[in-house]
Amino acid sequence: MSGDLAAGARAALAGRLAGAGVLEAGWRGAFEAVARHLFLPPVYWEFVDGSAVRRDRGTDPQEWLAGAYRNTAAITQWDDGDEAGGQQDFTSSLSMPTMVARMLADLAVEDGHRVREVGTGPGFNAALLAHRLGAEKVVSVEIDEAVAGLARKNLAAAGLDGVQVVTGDGADPALGPSGPADRLIATCSTLLSDVPLGWVEQSAPGGVIVAPAATLFGGGATARLQVAADGRCANGRFTGAADFMRMRQQRYQAPPVDAYLPGQWPGDAKASLTGLDPEDIGSSWLAQFAVGAALPDVYYRRAPYGDTVTWWFFDTAVTSWATVDSVPGRGEFEVRQSGPRRLWEEIRTAHDTWDKAGRPGYERFGLTVSTAGTRTVWLDHPDHPWDPTTP
CATH class of the missing domain: 3.30.160.690 (Bacterial toxin RNase RnlA/LsoA, N repeated domain)
Structure with a gap:
């Protein structure tokens, strides 16, 4: 793709997101500057209407490129990289641009902020953060060594190799450089009942945590939590529906x-x-x-x-x-x-x-995570835990 065509595709995607009201003005420059196709492998699967459609640069370069700038998710790894697995579960991807823009808006970054990302994937989200804040302000943690290696290559190709990509468990507060983050964003889903306490410990007082959270029963939403001044808990509401891959260490294997x-x-x-x-x-x-x-x-x-x-x-x-x-x-x-x-x-x-209760939406639900080990879902106010009684 020529430079002019790539720039036009990026600008068109940013325009569509802005027109839909999901792209804040402060992020438009990043979406227009960072080439999403640089973070896609030669073969990926575009998630369209619930189905994974193969996009192969070798056989259909036009559709391969077009898919990079549509408002769809792109699957970049199946079955944790097990090529003999038969493509049962997708395990790494580029998220739908609409969801990326919404979560970045929830993050409310400001100049000078240090950001920790959990779940690097192909590196596109880290690239957007780096363009906005500076590569030296972004640390991204990826549990899959092969995925982390590809992300580093993708970021270098985009001219953003200053982003530090760390391989390991993103729930570990000791992982990566010392010093708390002003903002923490997860691009993988955590269990609502098991939001990592390390995320609160990794964050500065007054910092913001944005993470998708789901239940074993189904349903998921993006939590936006603010860390208390004493650093002992984080509290906030959900901002809307979200469907992300589960953190690998939280996958549940149901008994027969x-x-x-x-x-x-x-x-x-x-x-x-x-x-x-x-x-x-x-x-x-x-x-x-x-x-x-x-x-x-x-x-x-x-x-x-x-x-x-x-x-x-x-x-x-x-x-x-x-x-x-x-x-x-x-x-x-x-x-x-x-x-x-x-x-x-x-x-x-x-x-x-x-x-x-009137079938309350996600925005009426909230979550409090305490470093003492509790995670409490509430409705309308932190003093009102969501705890329907059993007859």
């Missing part, structure tokens, strides 16, 4: 169903009926977030069988399970529950509490 149900189904499960269709929860990212925030140790599997979809719910302690059969057109749905907990009743209570 047989660990919950040895022998024939339904075992000792108690039968009942419910008027809440689990599909109504599953179809709403926000509803999943509200339920998952209330029940951080509960997850589900969805199993279609013809017209029926059986929802399986489990606890991470491997003590309890439940199923609900969703059948189109029905007003009541068959429930089975086993174990000391009645998981479906807990889920229904959390959903009903959210519903009766």
Whole structure:
């Protein structure tokens, strides 16, 4: 791509983001200056309408370049680099430009700020930060050594090799240079119940942490937290929906169903009926977030069988399970529950509490993270923990 064409593509992308109201004026220069295509490998997968579409510079250079400047995510690694893995899960990417712009706006950087980034990926986000603040002000941490190496090469190609890319666990407060960061941004998702305490310890009093957070149950949002003057906690609200890859050290490997149900189904499960269709929860990212925030140790599997979809719910302690059969057109749905907990009743209570509260959006939820080891989700005010009671 010639210099003029590249500049035009960057300017056009920045213009579209500005026109959509997601690109703050202070970031427009960075988006116009940093060439996104320099951070893409010869083959990547453009995430379009829920599908990964292969873009190959060798066979279709025009589409390869066009994809670099569309408002789509670009997958740059599958299965932690295991080329024999069959492309089951994508594990490194360039995020959708809209999400990048929104999170950078949440970060509210000022001249002179030192920024720590967790999750370098291909390096594009670090490049934007470096263009805005100066490469010497940016430290980026990447857990994958191969990805970190490519990011360093990409940053050098963009003329920003002064960015320090550190290989290691971004939750470790001792990793990287000494001194607290004025701003910390994560480009990988943390569990809402396990936001790294090290992020608060790595941040200066009054500093800002911007990070996507999700639940085992599903649903995710961007948290914007401000570190207290004494440095002992960080507190703030969520700013909108977010869907990012989970931090590698927080990936959950669910036990097999047989660990919950040895022998024939339904075992000792108690039968009942419910008027809440689990599909109504599953179809709403926000509803999943509200339920998952209330029940951080509960997850589900969805199993279609013809017209029926059986929802399986489990606890991470491997003590309890439940199923609900969703059948189109029905007003009541068959429930089975086993174990000391009645998981479906807990889920229904959390959903009903959210519903009766007016189905609050992400912006009404907040999070407090304390270096003492607690993470508290709240609704409307830190004094009001989000803790729907179980009947």
